Amino acid sequence: xxxPRSFEILGSPVEGLDDILTEEAIxxxxxxxxxxxxxxxxRLQSRDDRQxxxxxxxxxxxxxETADIRSAEWRVAPVPDELFxxxxxxxxxxxxKTVINxxxxxxxxxxxxxxxxxxxxxxxxxxxxxxxxxxIEGSIEFTSAEGRRYxxxxxxxxLFVRPRGWHxxxxxxxxxxxxxxxxxxxxxxxxFHCAQRLIDRGSGPYLYLPKLExxxxxxxxxxxxxxAQDALAIPRGTIKATVLVETILAxxxxxxxxxxxxxxxxxxxxxxxxxxxxxIKKFRExxxxxxxxxxxxxxxxxxxxxxxxxxxxxxxxxxxxxMGGMAAFIPNRRDPQVNALALDKVREDKTRESRDGxxxxxxxHPDLVPVAMEPFDGVLAGKSNQLNNRPEINVAxxxxxxxxxxxxxxxxxxxxxxxxxxxxxxxxxLRGSGAAAINDLMEDAATAEIARSQVWQWVxxxxxxxxxxxxxxxxxxxxxxxxxxxxxxxxxxxTYADGMFDEAAETFEEVALTEPFIEFLxxxxxxxxx
Numbered sequence: 413x414x415x416p417r418s419f420e421i422l423g424s425p426v427e428g429l430d431d432i433l434t435e436e437a438i439x440x441x442x443x444x445x446x447x448x449x450x451x452x453x454x455r456l457q458s459r460d461d462r463q464x465x466x467x468x469x470x471x472x473x474x475x476x477e478t479a480d481i482r483s484a485e486w487r488v489a490p491v492p493d494e495l496f497x498x499x500x501x502x503x504x505x506x507x508x509k510t511v512i513n514x515x516x517x518x519x520x521x522x523x524x525x526x527x528x529x530x531x532x533x534x535x536x537x538x539x540x541x542x543x544x545x546x547x548i549e550g551s552i553e554f555t556s557a558e559g560r561r562y563x564x565x566x567x568x569x570x571l572f573v574r575p576r577g578w579h580x581x582x583x584x585x586x587x588x589x590x591x592x593x594x595x596x597x598x599x600x601x602x603x604f605h606c607a608q609r610l611i612d613r614g615s616g617p618y619l620y621l622p623k624l625e626x627x628x629x630x631x632x633x634x635x636x637x638x639x640a641q642d643a644l645a646i647p648r649g650t651i652k653a654t655v656l657v658e659t660i661l662a663x664x665x666x667x668x669x670x671x672x673x674x675x676x677x678x679x680x681x682x683x684x685x686x687x688x689x690x691x692i693k694k695f696r697e698x699x700x701x702x703x704x705x706x707x708x709x710x711x712x713x714x715x716x717x718x719x720x721x722x723x724x725x726x727x728x729x730x731x732x733x734x735m736g737g738m739a740a741f742i743p744n745r746r747d748p749q750v751n752a753l754a755l756d757k758v759r760e761d762k763t764r765e766s767r768d769g770x771x772x773x774x775x776x777h778p779d780l781v782p783v784a785m786e787p788f789d790g791v792l793a794g795k796s797n798q799l800n801n802r803p804e805i806n807v808a809x810x811x812x813x814x815x816x817x818x819x820x821x822x823x824x825x826x827x828x829x830x831x832x833x834x835x836x837x838x839x840x841x842l843r844g845s846g847a848a849a850i851n852d853l854m855e856d857a858a859t860a861e862i863a864r865s866q867v868w869q870w871v872x873x874x875x876x877x878x879x880x881x882x883x884x885x886x887x888x889x890x891x892x893x894x895x896x897x898x899x900x901x902x903x904x905x906x907t908y909a910d911g912m913f914d915e916a917a918e919t920f921e922e923v924a925l926t927e928p929f930i931e932f933l934x935x936x937x938x939x940x941x942x
Contacts, residue, residue, distance in 0.1 A: 423534030423584035428542040441600035445587045448636055452578055452593055455629050467697045472664050473809045482667045487731035488677040491652055494570050497796040498772040499788040500781050505529040505847050506540030508554040511547050512562040515569050517778035522569040526598045527576045527622050528857040529847040533941055534584045541601050548609045575599045577623030603640050619653040625661040627668030637676050649675045658683030659690040663719055663812055666726040679733030682723050685858035692865040696929050699873045704817050705826030706862055718811035724769040728802045736765035736773035740853045743779045755783055763787040771797040776854035821878045832895040834863035839916035842940055864933055867924040885925050892917050
């Protein structure tokens with residue numbers, strides 16, 4: 413099959429490009445684009461329309477037109493045996509070292525992330541696809557600068573892949589003069605190269621779907637799956653996808669999302685950090701939705717508890733896995749006391765999730781796999797999951813929107829933390845690494861989005877810090893200068909210059925202070941990368 417006319421590859425030559433962008437693979441991506449991109453753009457327009465209604469004062473609610481789906485008794489299709497037990501999953505970008513370490517980690521699942529943990533440089537996207545092929549074939553290896561060699565072991569995690577969300581475009585590939593959807597680019601190349609390879613090895617193409625805001629967006633994914641499976645001559649239902657419920661609007665449509673994907677569903681995941689970002693973003697115009705410091709908004713506050721409980725109950729009623737949120741802590745080998753306290757917090761968080769009925773959870777570092785595994789091993793007691801744990805709950809719309817945070821406050825420390833984390837993360841992203849170790853946490857785009865959106869919210873509504881200072885653009889810029897000075901004091905001048913910290917500060921200022929609100933920080937940031 414030769415590629416159709418009117419397409420252009422704008423990315424520069426990188427290693428392995430010809431193996432990934434074969435004529436047949438390009439033709440498949442182009443076919444997906446031409447069949448589904450108009451619908452994708454319609455769905456994005458629907459997002460804008462809903463946002464206008466919310467900004468005008470309307471609050472989301474469960475959809476009356478889909479009440480029959482929520483009340484009916486139905487279940488998603490069974491998952492393959494290897495997906496029965498997902499008690500601990502590890503996530504990370506698709507570089508060679510991470511892929512090998514994650515697959516060897518002892519976790520049940522490794523989610524290879526083309527989204528929040530990957531800067532979408534052309535090199536990252538192409539090498540990531542190549543690394544997955546080699547991982548599936550068992551040939552992937554890596555040798556560090558220090559000479560340490562990394563290879564796959566005998567017991568590997570099951571591979572899942574997270575493509576970019578519907579809102580992101582792949583600017584390195586144009587079809588008919590328009591950028592291809594990042595989602596369709598990622599999924600098209602993965603399915604074309606890896607679906608049959610996985611099937612031949614007794615597995616299958618498993619996915620995580622990010623940033624959905626409605627069941628109609630899930631329907632679009634399902635349509636893509638059906639068409640792709642037919643085009644690649646693999647049975648329908650072979651693809652299995654877990655949806656990240658990481659927007660407040662998706663929380664009102666969990667049943668409907670599962671229903672749309674019922675032949676391809678592998679459950680739902682509580683994407684807690686993006687969910688918090690979504691709360692801030694969607695209700696940004698409302699003073700009654702101003703949130704306190706990020707560290708105070710835990711999973712124990714009312715609206716986060718309602719979200720978690722509803723997700724478990726919805727999934728288990730439909731025979732689908734309910735996956736818990738991320739433990740982002742990175743073990744600190746320099747300070748045993750700090751390490752012990754942090755591990756206790758991780759253990760406490762995973763104990764809560766396991767007792768709430770979740771079937772598994774996420775970690776960001778291999779050392780956390782046994783820490784997270786312990787409470788789930790205890791609750792499961794020899795079982796593979798908690799699908800038979802079906803709590804009777806009654807979560808109303810008001811519960812999901814009850815953003816009270818007992819004793820919550822906005823502090824100078826909270827502002828500095830948001831600015832400091834935001835700048836350091838964006839700098840890492842601009843350097844090509846979308847997963848950044850900051851203050852013993854593995855940060856990705858989701859936490860940076862919380863940081864900058866909180867600052868925007870506080871400035872927009874003239875919030876007052878606990879010390880009496882009003883949060884103004886001037887104060888934010890002063891805080892930026894302070895945080896940049898702290899960075900300068902910890903690195904030499906060459907490292908600072910190469911670190912893109914000034915560019916990161918400019919980007920943070922843009923996405924934190926610009927009116928109207930910029931939907932995703934990755935938009936302006938992408939203009940600064942290759």
